[in-house]
Amino acid sequence: MGKKRIGIIGYGHLGRHLTQAVLAHPQLELAFVWNRTPSSLQELDERYICSDLQDAGSFNADVIVEVAHPYISSEYGEHLLGLAHYLMGSPTALADEQLEQRLRAKANAGSYGLYLPAGALWGGTDIRKMADLGTLESLKITMKKHPSSFKLVGDLQKTCASVRAEAVTLYEGRVRELCAVAPNNVNTMAAAAVAAHNLGFDGVQAKLVADPQLSSWHVVEVEVGGPGGFQVTTERKNPAAVGAVTGNVTYSAFVSSVLAAGLQGNGVHLC
Template identity: 55%
Template sequence: MRIGIVGFGNLGQFLADAILKRDDLELAFVWNRTQATLQGKVDSSFILEDLDDFAEREADLIVEVAHPKITALYGPRFLQHADYLIGSPTAVADREIESQLRNAAKNHGFYIPTGAFWGGEDIKRMADRGALQALKITMTKHPRSFKVVGDLVEKRDRAIATGQRTVLYDGAVRPLCPLAPNNVNTMAAAALAAHTLGFDHVQGSIIADASVGDWHIVEVETWGPGDKKQGFHVKTVRRNPAPVGNVTGAATYLSFVGSMLGM
């Protein structure tokens, strides 16, 4: 399988290295917005200078690990030539983009990596059976690990200045995705798996807390048949190691490779 990688940050470099070490995979191309980042880190034969020329590399799978804007600009075009693994699924919170992707996915499919979304397959099965009643994901990180925009910037900066544990957002996932597009991909993946609830009814909460240090803590609460007090309820807590300032935890890298290999 020939794989093209769009984005060459820490995760993109990790994926490129993983592909080059395997005999059953082939690196079709690597593209990055800042070309200088690629120099000396990957053989020049793999570097794609203009993303508009991606089809010339004949990739079987294109993996996006750059920014949600890539899906908005190129997602439907990618799907005309290859399968597409979306590493920034917050892009799909935009109804128009989701519709474009689904309409374009005729001969090829688009997929969401597991990432830090623990229990995603079980939640999807519950949704398929009509048994999923509610879902909430809470993410707690050091305030410097949140890359946010809009109204959340002031809250994040205040948390940095005061050191106080601060709830930056608590509510439906859809409005949150464009405010923290690089931080809440786990929540976007959850909203897609929990398709009977979707972006408007899956709940998300992001908390800035300097005391967590070099960890990203992801809590997933799932409710099934019955009321919230006496019905089915599962809560998982995942502690993902991550240096302060990083938006992606270390364990997510291996999970992403697993998703890629499982296609």
């Protein structure tokens, strides 16, 4: 079996890390890299640079990885799913109900699958199994970070900027509404909403907390409820510097997701 060819969309911190990981991995081969700002790709060999995502098919990727922005899936998701397995690093895009329906339909009917990285979601496979059985009754995801680690929109950003010494709850409610105002920070919650498909973006609850004391960690708490009082609560502490949007362990976890993407064929999968 030959190497798995990987196309990468986005060349920020995570995109750079993935590019170097793919180049160094014995089972992977870099097909292309695209970035909204082409000048940042000058350090790469010219043969890897994709200047237009409409031409991504010419690079013959087996898996296309998005680590740029939710708008990529909105604009190009269906096109990319027609070319290769698609690993969506910004699943907050799926809070758009119509987009989720279109991409699910494309992934289920076509040759390639839609893959979502588990990222900071601990127990995602178990959540999906409960959803498959219809035994998942409730799911709440709480994310706590230093205020400078949030990239928010509108009033939520103003509230976050005003946080001083004490922890402040920025949001508590449905995941769907939060995805629109925190698209870079709550991909874990979006992945949870997809895994918990019997609850979805409207049934999964979200809580976002800005805590100035969290100078070394991102914290994700997952609370699962099932029949007869069944409950599981987990807390994941990911080392992260002040101001970092992505925790340290998430980088290596994403490489594992790249290796797993495509193995389950078409359909929608957490990996």
